[in-house]
Amino acid sequence: MRTTEKPRLSKDSDHIEVPGHIGTWYVIDTTNIDGKDYFLLEHEEYGDESSNVIINALSELIIDGVWNGFSDLEDHFDSIDILPSATKHPLPEPPSEEHSYPLPDPVVSIADRNSYGYLNDEMLPLSQERAAELFDQDLTVYMLFEDDTEAMAFDREDIDNHSGLFGIEKNDWTALQDYEELKGDGKLSPEILEQLFLESPKDAFAIYQLKRGEEYRDYQFEGLKYLQNAGLEVEHENYDFIYTASLSIMNDDKINTLNKLYEQFNINHPTGFTGHSLSVSDIIVLKIDNVVSSHYVDSFGFQELPQFLESATLVPDNYQTGDRIDTPRGSFSLTSMTKEQMAAAGYGFHHSSDDDKYHIMGNGTRAFAIRNEDNPLRTVEISTEQNFNKIDGVLNNQPSVAELEATVKSGGTISLLDLANAVQAEKQDKRASVVEQLKSKPFQEKEKSKKAPTVGAEMER
Structure with a gap:
């Protein structure tokens, strides 16, 4: 028997059968998203008295219960967080709770x-x-x-x-979640990963290995005593941050933990580890109960190096943004350091700018401006932007991933939430063109005549 192919849908198609629905439908609007056609249908018998449905070019049902045209299609994509191009099959219905990501706590629903x-x-x-x-x-x-x-x-x-x-x-x-996904893809710089390792409240470890190049040849695979006799020092700037992971080895002292890590990174490299097998001159850093210790892999055993990760003294000159803040008392260079960092560097509060957006902090001889993170106007700005300003939920002053990485590479520190929001913003930017197509699509007037539903007729819901 010869199979009859379905006629190709167009903006004038009618008498369309929709799976799971009674009666027939006709096209009242169309749109194309990411190269795929979608059709908004109205019931040929019940007309405005019934909700619409949206199907694709294969007459496959995408969503029903449509009352707001293609705006409902946008909400559908948002709820499942999948672009049309991301699947070769009809888009699934949203899960019952409309969460396409793991909830933060499996204990509570x-x-x-x-x-x-x-x-x-x-x-x-x-x-x-x-x-x-x-x-x-x-x-x-x-x-x-x-x-x-x-x-x-x-x-x-x-x-x-x-x-x-x-x-x-x-x-x-x-x-x-977006940040964790990006972190898992290996797309974050070693500088960012190092800071996240140091700031994480979880027990973890990190592996450092000497940089490649002729200038590091005298350090390569040499024991600590040889370096000391040669007048050489083990310095952080000579090492690359290679790998970090949570520390799952429990109820062990440091030596047993270090030995187990040494064994693992010689005979069973984990996925994502790109360095060479653990050898003399490498460094293992442990972070246990928020205490960090650095251990040199020596010719025999391990030698602790307390100075390896000692933070360099924060100097405001190294964190200047290039901007200047004018106040009635003078003009001051803006630095990206926090109030706490400035205090640690010996700077105290001097005065605020007229709009209270900046604090001026000095040490008796010099003064710099910093942003006032406690400024109540900033809270209003954040609230306003989130509620009225943009579709993507990105604050006007939200730094990008690249800007945050630049801050870390210059020796500054960043917020995990800032990084997470920047990652999410970049992901949402990729979806913006699809959303804009949906929002800019004008809703066409319904040109076909409607029939009033008969008394007692089964209504589409």
């Missing part, structure tokens, strides 16, 4: 949060233990209450004293 009395879908639920863990990673955590309100946790005591549920904003959590 959305249903648990709702039954508790908190219903804001922009907040993902956390248990107390998970809330404390994320708070220690400098993420913003909220205490949730049964009357559908929340309050930000400012310190660990807030978390310890709250007996109900906790939450993290969906945007912060998805930003962190």
Whole structure:
């Protein structure tokens, strides 16, 4: 028997059968997203009294229950976080809770949060233990209450004293997922990875190996005593940050831990490790209970090097942005250092700019400007931008991944959340063209006549 092919759909197609729906439909609007055609259909019998559906060029149902035209298609893509080009098959229906990413805490579900009395879908639920863990990673955590309100946790005591549920904003959590994805792809610089290793609250280790080149030949594979006799020193600047991972070896002293790592990185290299087998002159850095120790792989055993990761003294001159801030008391160079870093470098508060956006800090002979991170106007700006300014949720002053990497390479420090948000922003930028196509698509007037539904007819829902 000869199979009859379905006629190709066009903007004038009608009498279309839709899987899972009664009756026939006709096209009232079309759009093309990422090279694929989508058709907005209206029921030929029930017309405006029924919701629309959207199908693709193969007459396969994409979404039903459509009341807002192709705006609903945009929401559909947002809810599953998949671009049309990312799949060769019809787009799946959104999951029941419309989360296409792992929730931050497997112990607490959305249903648990709702039954508790908190219903804001922009907040993902956390248990107390998970809330404390994320708070220690400098993420913003909220205490949730049964009357559908929340309050930000400012310190660990807030978390310890709250007996109900906790939450993290969906945007912060998805930003962190995007960051973890990028980190796993090996796309972050060694400088960024080193800082994240040092700032992580989790037990971890890192491996350093000598840089390649003729100038490092005298150091290569030599024991510590040989270097000392030759008047050479083991310095951080001569090493590359090669690899880091969580430390899963538990209940061991340092020597046993170092021996097990040495064995692993000689006979069973983990995925992502690009260095040579662990050898003399390499360095293993352990981070256990937030205490960092550096260990030189020597000819026999390991030698601890307390000075290897000692931080260089912070000097405001090295962190100048190139901008100047004018106040009634003078003009001051802007530095990217924080208030805490300036205080550690011996600078105290002197005065603020008229708009309170900047603090001027001095040491008695010199003074520099820093941004006032506690400025209440900045909070208003963030809130305004998030609510009114952009589709992608990126703050006007949000630094890019490249800018954050430049900060770290110049010796500065960055926030994990800033990095996570920058990664998410770059991912969303790639989706912007698809979203713009949907938002700019004018809704066409329905040209065909409608038939009023008959009394007692089964309605499409």
